[in-house]
Amino acid sequence: MPVREPLFQRVAIIGLGLIGGSLASAIRKNNLAREVVGVDQRKEDLLLGQSLGVIDTVAETTAEAVRGADLIVLAVPVQATRKVLEEIRPHLAADAILTDVGSTKSGFVKDVEAVFGEFSPRVIPGHPIAGSERSGIRAANPDLFSNHKVILTPPDNVSAPHLERLQALWEACGATVLTMSVAYHDEVLAATSHLPHLIAFSLVDTLAGEDENMDIFRYAAGGFRDFTRIAASDPVMWHDIFLSNRDAVLRVIDHFTQDLDQLRTAIADQDGATLLRVFGRAKAAREHFSKMLSGQAYVTNNSENQVTFRLQPGGSVNGDIRVPGDKSISHRSIMLGALAEGITEVKGFLEGEDSLATLQAFRDMGVAIEGPDNGFVRIHGVGMNGLQAPRGPIYLGNSGTGMRLFAGLLAAQPFASELTGDTSLSGRPMNRVADPLRAMGAVIDTAEGGRPPLKIHGTQDKKLTGIHYDMPVASAQVKSCLLLAGLYADGTTSVTEPAPTRDHTERMLAGFGYKVEREGPTASVKGGGKLKAGVIDVPADISSAAFFMVAASIAPNSDLLLRHVGMNPTRVGVINILRQMGANIEVMAEREIGGEPVADLRVRSAELKGIDIPVDQVPLAIDEFPVLFIAAVCATGRTVLTGAEELRVKESDRIQVMADGLATLGVETTVTEDGIIIEGGQTIKGGSVYSHDDHRIAMSFAVASLRATEEIEINGCAVVATSFPGFVELAKETGIQISAEGAEGGAEQGAH
Numbered sequence: 001m002p003v004r005e006p007l008f009q010r011v012a013i014i015g016l017g018l019i020g021g022s023l024a025s026a027i028r029k030n031n032l033a034r035e036v037v038g039v040d041q042r043k044e045d046l047l048l049g050q051s052l053g054v055i056d057t058v059a060e061t062t063a064e065a066v067r068g069a070d071l072i073v074l075a076v077p078v079q080a081t082r083k084v085l086e087e088i089r090p091h092l093a094a095d096a097i098l099t100d101v102g103s104t105k106s107g108f109v110k111d112v113e114a115v116f117g118e119f120s121p122r123v124i125p126g127h128p129i130a131g132s133e134r135s136g137i138r139a140a141n142p143d144l145f146s147n148h149k150v151i152l153t154p155p156d157n158v159s160a161p162h163l164e165r166l167q168a169l170w171e172a173c174g175a176t177v178l179t180m181s182v183a184y185h186d187e188v189l190a191a192t193s194h195l196p197h198l199i200a201f202s203l204v205d206t207l208a209g210e211d212e213n214m215d216i217f218r219y220a221a222g223g224f225r226d227f228t229r230i231a232a233s234d235p236v237m238w239h240d241i242f243l244s245n246r247d248a249v250l251r252v253i254d255h256f257t258q259d260l261d262q263l264r265t266a267i268a269d270q271d272g273a274t275l276l277r278v279f280g281r282a283k284a285a286r287e288h289f290s291k292m293l294s295g296q297a298y299v300t301n302n303s304e305n306q307v308t309f310r311l312q313p314g315g316s317v318n319g320d321i322r323v324p325g326d327k328s329i330s331h332r333s334i335m336l337g338a339l340a341e342g343i344t345e346v347k348g349f350l351e352g353e354d355s356l357a358t359l360q361a362f363r364d365m366g367v368a369i370e371g372p373d374n375g376f377v378r379i380h381g382v383g384m385n386g387l388q389a390p391r392g393p394i395y396l397g398n399s400g401t402g403m404r405l406f407a408g409l410l411a412a413q414p415f416a417s418e419l420t421g422d423t424s425l426s427g428r429p430m431n432r433v434a435d436p437l438r439a440m441g442a443v444i445d446t447a448e449g450g451r452p453p454l455k456i457h458g459t460q461d462k463k464l465t466g467i468h469y470d471m472p473v474a475s476a477q478v479k480s481c482l483l484l485a486g487l488y489a490d491g492t493t494s495v496t497e498p499a500p501t502r503d504h505t506e507r508m509l510a511g512f513g514y515k516v517e518r519e520g521p522t523a524s525v526k527g528g529g530k531l532k533a534g535v536i537d538v539p540a541d542i543s544s545a546a547f548f549m550v551a552a553s554i555a556p557n558s559d560l561l562l563r564h565v566g567m568n569p570t571r572v573g574v575i576n577i578l579r580q581m582g583a584n585i586e587v588m589a590e591r592e593i594g595g596e597p598v599a600d601l602r603v604r605s606a607e608l609k610g611i612d613i614p615v616d617q618v619p620l621a622i623d624e625f626p627v628l629f630i631a632a633v634c635a636t637g638r639t640v641l642t643g644a645e646e647l648r649v650k651e652s653d654r655i656q657v658m659a660d661g662l663a664t665l666g667v668e669t670t671v672t673e674d675g676i677i678i679e680g681g682q683t684i685k686g687g688s689v690y691s692h693d694d695h696r697i698a699m700s701f702a703v704a705s706l707r708a709t710e711e712i713e714i715n716g717c718a719v720v721a722t723s724f725p726g727f728v729e730l731a732k733e734t735g736i737q738i739s740a741e742g743a744e745g746g747a748e749q750g751a752h
């Protein structure tokens, strides 16, 4: 077998503390260098390092250590950096990479510039975000970096092969490597690491100074212990960090002091509303961050958070229910509410992960939002130009709608922003919005193939220009994106759709007093207007109701009432198609609420028959096809879908994924490029299917159980919480024999 060449010949580690020692032993353990040489002022530690097997070779001086080394890692206290750089400079090999592991980066860069006269392309500052309350060589641990992040802050002119090698080294130690600028690193760390350490040190010190400190510590509960764990960290190191990241730390301390003062005043004034608002916002942010930090909002690869649905075959569907609020309208209610002048109150808001991500994004841009509390949200609008630059990337989880609508809104803001999402969203096409936005003058970078993340440069006050856009695909997301950008653009922005798509944006803009012209298939807005806050009553989501419409249609002896369902004519394709198939759907109590038509629907069992689905209904039922396929399987005769290639770029390739799942359940279908052919009347057997982390696929197979002959297991169901929190309880209530196993919360989270 060929022996793999190690990444480096000779790695010199200067400073054998916890981090230097751990990196040395990780390099040795993973065979990443022929030789690891260590040097440290503390001779005992150095010898200990050798006897513990942390390093191969001991060097007497820094000069001796770096001679012939192709990687030099400075792991000395930040304050000692300059002296060490001066010592090693004359001895560095021309091609050697120089890096460090310090917690602040601008100080290191300053030292490098002072000693080298410039920030050389082979110097790549680094910062592993890993540590322990233990310090010193005895605590060295080769696995310290595994599943941790390492931030590199390379100079603009960095030598790419050098960067790649250093990155490969950290990755081989188990770390995930991120790159960012020096200034950004120091800002972020000041807020997320340095300030919490400062507060922990200070709090413990304050309490330790109280007379009754013995008692305080004796009675200290878990919260105190958790919160102050980091006050046991190395004082010398932290003293260095605060002095070297002075400016960024002072900025966050000031910010925090103001906020603390505000809480003090609220307590003094018995101002419960402020306390609730701040705590509520913090709680929501904390929950959102945990998802973000796990890197998988909707827990796609996170086995701990997986939810499996198990369904017993058969049953009938009865009752009187209201499904959660409309997802499209919920997103838009927050967006327009935030941009309006005044307070917007929203009722029936969907507390699903997608719309919550939108809500969090506006909080990140400085908008005060109360709730959601049982679907009630109060948004303190900041006006068209009141958004503040977010401090980091905006994370939109699974939400394609969120990303595409935000792209339009943020492309028109003066500040830069970045939009990211989970694994599914990161694979979805964004050029459909980025291209027309660029034509308006926006500057947007995408990842390869036009995928997220989207880096939006911001207009820096140079306005976008209105355009006319003929959409190549019928997409409400693209239309809405451009109309939102158009609110800020010079002149008129108009969008023509090849087929009618949902018009919630247009209706809601009009509801907020913003004029939208409509001429046949073209909607247009003039830039420069204002939005007036209002009241929004979000109807139940017809896309969520669709699962129950099909359920009650295919299950014998069913009679179900669905309350307050949104009946916007651009959304009722599912009712038109089901009725054409012979479904018994009675539309009752039709009314208009807040600019959107609403009705109650009574659905009873029916003998369905297969049809050729009219192409003009496709955009009007675009999200309902997975469950319509289940209806088609239960119908007599053939159902043919064409003109639905868009289904292939939804949260999953919904044509293929449904065909695969159906095949597992013994149902044969014919997949075509833009649709599917389903012969009705086939027996749905049991089996184990996978949602491909697509909420609508998971719920569709749950509905299929009503006509199955054996148990169906559906894997990957945590994602159901994106659009339908409480699905399991509601389905159970109507008679679907469903149970959910897996993470607490997950799909059932947010149940009413």
Ligand code: S3P
Pocket (backbone or CB within 6 Å): 327, 328, 329, 401, 474, 475, 476, 477, 478, 480, 501, 502, 622, 623, 646
């Ligand atoms: C949506 C538009 C549709 C739909 C999505 C929500 C919206 O997408 O599939 O679930 O809220 O605008 P496209 O407009 O891209 O088809």
